[in-house]
Amino acid sequence: MGWNMPRGVLFTCIVVLVALALIPMADSRYLIDISTEIMVYALFALSLNVIIGYSGNVSFGHAAYFAIGGYTNAILLTTYELPLIVAFPAAVLASGLAAAFVAYFCTRLTDIYFAMLTLAFAMLVWAIAFKWRSVTGGDDGFVGVTVPEFIDGRVPFFYFTLITVTLSTAVLWMICHSAFGQTLVAVRENITRAGFIGVNTRLMRGAAFAVAGAFAGIAGAIFAMYNRGVYTESAFWPESAQVLIMTLLGGMYSFFGPAIGAAALYLLERFANEYTEYWPTVLGVILLVIVLVLPEGLVGLFKRVKARMVGGR
């Protein structure tokens, strides 16, 4: 398997991209906001899938890296008045390094222990963001983020997000379909065998974690500017759970599944919130459905339906 996308996937991607690029034409604030947020969450979920779908570990603290990217970008832009070209890469680097640091500890463990430890570290990040008031604004959040002039505005920001998310996704695709990505899959499928053929499984799992952290940082950095603020909730564990649910709802064994899951869950939440204040219950029921009926997510369902239709013909 190389970097080339299957033709059907490539075609779908181009159609989606063109459709997204045309959205501002509709001149609807609502539509632009929704699509910007969906793109951010899609990238967030795609990044998590490097850990789950490719290296086969479960991170229950992925929100931490989203938050680190957001806080770093916001603080560098606003407090230190640095230009975006410095602040943004620095934010991504900070998330990636933080993830690498955490991975050093977490990869000592596997499976459920790994997941719990990622959660504990995420809570550490949350606790720091919460208590380090002078830098992060504490529980009031970091408000009033300076947004660079050239993307200050709904439409320019939309295009900035579209371009950044598209490029990031392309790079993620290349990473996941490189020799590295394939090695990760080998580790996921059988860690013992992968070790026997000379793969440094711990390093590979750690690298996957760091890559995922860096890309979550990109999503977080964009989101901080979009919201003009970063809040401690973004590092709290329910946020980590949400992105995990997005990933699984879409389907973790497919590259684009998590993005589909992000869009589906986001739209569902918007929709549900208009009718009920009990979104958590709705989410809980969705989770039950995933766990009991759809363990391979929407993409898995789609494949099953397709297989049945083809088979029935």
Added chain:
Amino acid sequence: MDMLLSSPTFAFIQVLNSISLGMNLFIIAAGLSLIFGVLRVINFAHGVFYMFGAYIMYTVAQDLELGFVTGVIAAAAGLAVIAIVVERGLFQWLYDKEHLMQLLLTFAIVLIMGDLAKIIWGTDQLSVSYPDGLSGAVDLGVTFYPAYRMMLAVIGPVIFIGLFLLIERTRWGRLTRAATQDMEMLAALGVNVPVIYVTIFLIGSALAGVGGALAAPINSPTPGMDATIIVECFVIVIIGGLGSLWGTFVGALIYGFVFNFGSVIVPNWQDVFAFLLLMVVLLIRPWGLFGKPEREGH
């Protein structure tokens, strides 16, 4: 900091506070650890069980004025019922599935029960008064200390010893430990393993309920209290070693001390200390102080 060094009494009170906090957390974390030890499921819903325990305490002791002890018993009984429903209704289908799916299932329970609590008890902070006779302070010679916290510090070890005897000294406990080792073999020998599972889940959940009920006078029941406690429990059981009763007991004590003394020495940063401690422990012993390395097949 200065207070700690200059006033032995102050330091002594902090020690008692640490033990009392640690023991309250032990009761809850022991349930989580017990369930993991046998069922191999990390129950995210343990925090929400704790919250239900606190709310049930409010309803029984405060609202209906049936008394404190009745409140504790009702919390334990209420959670036992919930546990049976959850284990038989949902969990039993997932023991052979991936851990991730089990984790998510428990998270679904968190979400649904969290909303349920909002529907039943609203979103206000509720207050539960101290039981009669424990609202004052006891004279310890050198200082006075709140009687209620003193009671918590005593109840924890009592529950610890009870659990220890149950698991290490009874026939039922031996079967439970056997189920941890090899549940298929045990089933082949004619032991009803599902009954063991549901009982363990019931006891573990009831402990969360009791812990919540006992914490209610100190931490007023409020939505969101489940999110904090579950993370505290995770830290404790990881430090102590998942599935180890001794580990949970020691982990809870350590946590109590780090949290309390942390808040005295560098106020507001106590949470951070707890996590730093966790890191140090994991560097030295990845499976926790009393944990055993993972075995193949788990």
